[in-house]
Amino acid sequence: MSTVPGRGQPTPYTRGREDGPVRSICEVLAYRKIGAYHQLTIVAPDIAARATPGQFVSLAVEGGGTILRRPFSITGVSQHGPWAGTIDVVLDVVGPGTAWLAGRSKHDVVDVVGPLGRGFPLPRQPATCLLVGGGYGAAPLLYLAAQLQHRGHRVDLLFGAKTGERIFNAIEGKRQASSTRFTTEDGSFGTQGRVTDVLPDIATSTGAEAIYACGPMGMLAAVAAQARERRLPCQVSVEELMGCGVGVCNTCVVPYRRRDGLANVRACYEGPVLDAKRVVWEAIGTTAMAGEPVEQGDAS
Amino acid sequence: MSAERRPDLRVSLSADPARPLELPNPIVTASGCFASGREIDRFFDIGGLGAVVVKSLTLEPRLGLPTPRMVETDSGMLNAIGLQNPGVDAWLANDLPWLAERGVRTIVSLAGKTVAEYRTLAERVRGQPGIAAIEANISCPNVEDRGMVFAAREEATRDAISQVTRVSAVPVFAKLTPDVTDIAAIAAAAVEAGATGVSLINTLSGMAIDVETGRPRLGGVTGGLSGPAIRPVAVRAIHEVHRALPDLPIIGMGGVRSVPDVVELIMAGASAVAVGTATFADPFATLELVEGLPDWLAERGYRSVRQLRGAVQA
Numbered sequence: 001m002s003t004v005p006g007r008g009q010p011t012p013y014t015r016g017r018e019d020g021p022v023r024s025i026c027e028v029l030a031y032r033k034i035g036a037y038h039q040l041t042i043v044a045p046d047i048a049a050r051a052t053p054g055q056f057v058s059l060a061v062e063g064g065g066t067i068l069r070r071p072f073s074i075t076g077v078s079q080h081g082p083w084a085g086t087i088d089v090v091l092d093v094v095g096p097g098t099a100w101l102a103g104r105s106k107h108d109v110v111d112v113v114g115p116l117g118r119g120f121p122l123p124r125q126p127a128t129c130l131l132v133g134g135g136y137g138a139a140p141l142l143y144l145a146a147q148l149q150h151r152g153h154r155v156d157l158l159f160g161a162k163t164g165e166r167i168f169n170a171i172e173g174k175r176q177a178s179s180t181r182f183t184t185e186d187g188s189f190g191t192q193g194r195v196t197d198v199l200p201d202i203a204t205s206t207g208a209e210a211i212y213a214c215g216p217m218g219m220l221a222a223v224a225a226q227a228r229e230r231r232l233p234c235q236v237s238v239e240e241l242m243g244c245g246v247g248v249c250n251t252c253v254v255p256y257r258r259r260d261g262l263a264n265v266r267a268c269y270e271g272p273v274l275d276a277k278r279v280v281w282e283a284i285g286t287t288a289m290a291g292e293p294v295e296q297g298d299a300s
Numbered sequence: 301m302s303a304e305r306r307p308d309l310r311v312s313l314s315a316d317p318a319r320p321l322e323l324p325n326p327i328v329t330a331s332g333c334f335a336s337g338r339e340i341d342r343f344f345d346i347g348g349l350g351a352v353v354v355k356s357l358t359l360e361p362r363l364g365l366p367t368p369r370m371v372e373t374d375s376g377m378l379n380a381i382g383l384q385n386p387g388v389d390a391w392l393a394n395d396l397p398w399l400a401e402r403g404v405r406t407i408v409s410l411a412g413k414t415v416a417e418y419r420t421l422a423e424r425v426r427g428q429p430g431i432a433a434i435e436a437n438i439s440c441p442n443v444e445d446r447g448m449v450f451a452a453r454e455e456a457t458r459d460a461i462s463q464v465t466r467v468s469a470v471p472v473f474a475k476l477t478p479d480v481t482d483i484a485a486i487a488a489a490a491v492e493a494g495a496t497g498v499s500l501i502n503t504l505s506g507m508a509i510d511v512e513t514g515r516p517r518l519g520g521v522t523g524g525l526s527g528p529a530i531r532p533v534a535v536r537a538i539h540e541v542h543r544a545l546p547d548l549p550i551i552g553m554g555g556v557r558s559v560p561d562v563v564e565l566i567m568a569g570a571s572a573v574a575v576g577t578a579t580f581a582d583p584f585a586t587l588e589l590v591e592g593l594p595d596w597l598a599e600r601g602y603r604s605v606r607q608l609r610g611a612v613q614a
Binding site for chain 2: 060067
C-alpha cells in the first residue's frame with residue numbers, strides 16, 4: 001500500500017468536499033482493550049464534526065496481501081479538547097487486516113475514510129428508546145445512546161453476546177442509560193440466554209416506544225419480528241460483508257422493499273441503518289432472488 | 301513548472317473521423333466499479349476524469365446474486381455480483397441526465413444475454429445526449445450457447461459486436477475476457493465487426509473455498525478475479541493485441557493503482573487506462589492518478605503521454 005497517494009503525508013492530511021465523507025491520514029491518540037475487543041481513539045477533526053450515530057468509517061490495513069479497507073462503527077465522538085475532534089472505533093480481530101489494526105498504538109498513523117452510510121434517525125418527540133445490541137454491535141448504540149440522552153430521550157440498553165468478554169463496554173453502557181440488561185449464551189454475565197428472551201419484558205416494563213438494534217443478521221431478524229408484533233418502529237444497523245464501503249462495488253447488499261419495489265440495497269450506502277419492517281429477512285443470503293429480473297424497482 | 305510546459309495528457313480513442321473520441325486525460329473508471337457516479341462525486345468532481353464507464357446495463361433490471369458476493373484473495377479479490385443493475389431504461393431516465401448535466405464523458409457498458417439483445421440495447425442508447433461511447437461487455441454468458449461467454453469465441457464476438465456497431469453513432473469498444481487462448485484473434489474478430497477499439501481485460505474467472513466448511517466462499521460459487529494480482533495478465537494481453545493490431549485503440553485495465561502501473565499498461569499498448577478495484581480501497585484513486593501522471597512524465601522529460609504508447613522494447 002506504500003504506493004497509494006497520501007501515504008507518508010504529514011498528519012492531519014484530509015481530502016474531500018465541504019460536506020460529506022472525507023479521507024484523512026490520522027494519528028492514533030489512544031488504544032484500549034475492552035473485553036475481547038480493541039478500541040482506537042483517532043484524531044480526525046473533520047470526521048468527528050460530520051459524523052452522526054450509526055455511521056461508520058473504513059480503515060486501510062496492511063499485511064497479508066490485503067487490498068481492501070475494513071469498516072468499523074463509530075462508538076463515540078469528541079469534538080472538544082486539544083485535538084479538536086476525535087473518533088472512537090471498535091474492532092474485533094477476525095483476520096490479518098484487523099490484527100494489523102489491533103496492533104496500532106499511540107502516535108501510529110491510520111488512513112480513514114468517513115463518515116460513511118446512513119445513521120440512525122432520531123425520534124422527533126421525546127420518546128422511550130430501547131437499544132438492543134449483539135456482540136460488538138453494541139458499539140454504535142453507545143454513540144446513539146449518548147446522543148439520545150443529550151436530546152432528552154429515555155434510553156434503555158439490552159446487550160447480549162455469546163460470553164461475558166464479548167459484551168462490549170458494559171460500564172460505559174450503564175452510564176448512558178436509565179436501565180441496562182445483559183444476556184450471555186453461556187450465562188457468564190447477566191441473564192443466561194439471548195436478547196430476544198428478555199426483550200418483551202423489558203419493552204413492557206420500560207414502555208418502549210422505539211427500538212434500535214445492531215448485531216448479527218439472525219439477531220436483527222428476531223428483534224425485528226418482536227418489534228413488528230408490538231407495532232414498535234424499529235431501526236436496525238445491518239452487518240453485511242463490505243467491499244468498498246462507499247457504494248460502488250455492490251457487495252454488501254440487503255434485500256429491501258423500497259417504495260418503487262423490491263431491491264438489493266447497499267448496507268454501506270442506503271444503510272447500514274435500515275427500517276426493519278422493509279428488510280426482506282427471509283431472503284437474506286438465499287438464492288431466492290438470484291439473477292432474476294424484477295418487474296420494477298431501481299436495484300442500483 | 302509553467303503551465304505550458306505541463307505534459308499533454310490528451311488521448312484519442314478512435315481512428316474513425318466519423319466517430320471521434322478525444323479524452324482530456326487517459327484515466328477512466330472500470331465498469332462495475334463506479335456505480336452511478338454520484339457515490340464518488342461525494343468526494344470530488346468526477347468531471348475531471350478522462351471518462352466514466354458505467355456499470356453494465358441489461359434490458360431488464362437485475363437484482364444480482366446472493367451474498368457473499370466478494371472475497372478478498374492474496375493481492376486481489378473475487379466478485380460475483382451477477383450484473384445487478386437498474387435496467388437500461390431506468391438508467392437512461394435517472395442516471396444519465398445527472399452525468400450529462402455535469403459534463404461527464406460517459407461510456408455506457410451494455411450486456412446482453414443473446415446476440416439480439418445487444419442490438420436492442422444499442423438502439424435504446426442511440427442518440428441519448430451525453431453518451432460518448434459504448435463498451436459492449438461481451439464477457440458475459442450467451443444463453444443461446446450453453447452459457448459460454450461471447451468473447452470466448454471469434455464467431456460469437458463478431459455476431460454480438462456487429463449488432464452494436466450497426467446501430468451505434470458513437471465509438472464501440474469490445475470488452476474482452478483474458479480467459480482465452482488467443483486474445484489477439486478475438487480482438488481481430490471484434491474489429492472485423494466494426495469495433496472502434498477493445499477494452500482489455502475483464503476479470504479472470506476464479507473460485508475460492510472455505511476449507512473449514514467445505515463451501516465456496518462466494519454465493520455465486522465462481523467469480524471474477526481483480527486487483528493487483530491480475531496486472532501482469534493485463535499487461536500481457538494488451539501487449540499481444542497491440543502487437544497484432546498496432547492502430548487499434550485499447551482501453552487497458554487490470555489491477556492498476558499507481559502512476560507507474562498506468563505507465564506500464566500504456567507502454568504495453570493501451571491508449572487509456574481504466575481503474576477499478578483501486579477505487580474500492582481509495583475513493584480518490586482515479587483523481588490522484590490524473591494529478592500524479594503529469595509530474596511523473598515531466599520528471600522524465602516526456603511532453604505527451606501519447607509518446608509512451610506501445611513503447612515497450614520487446
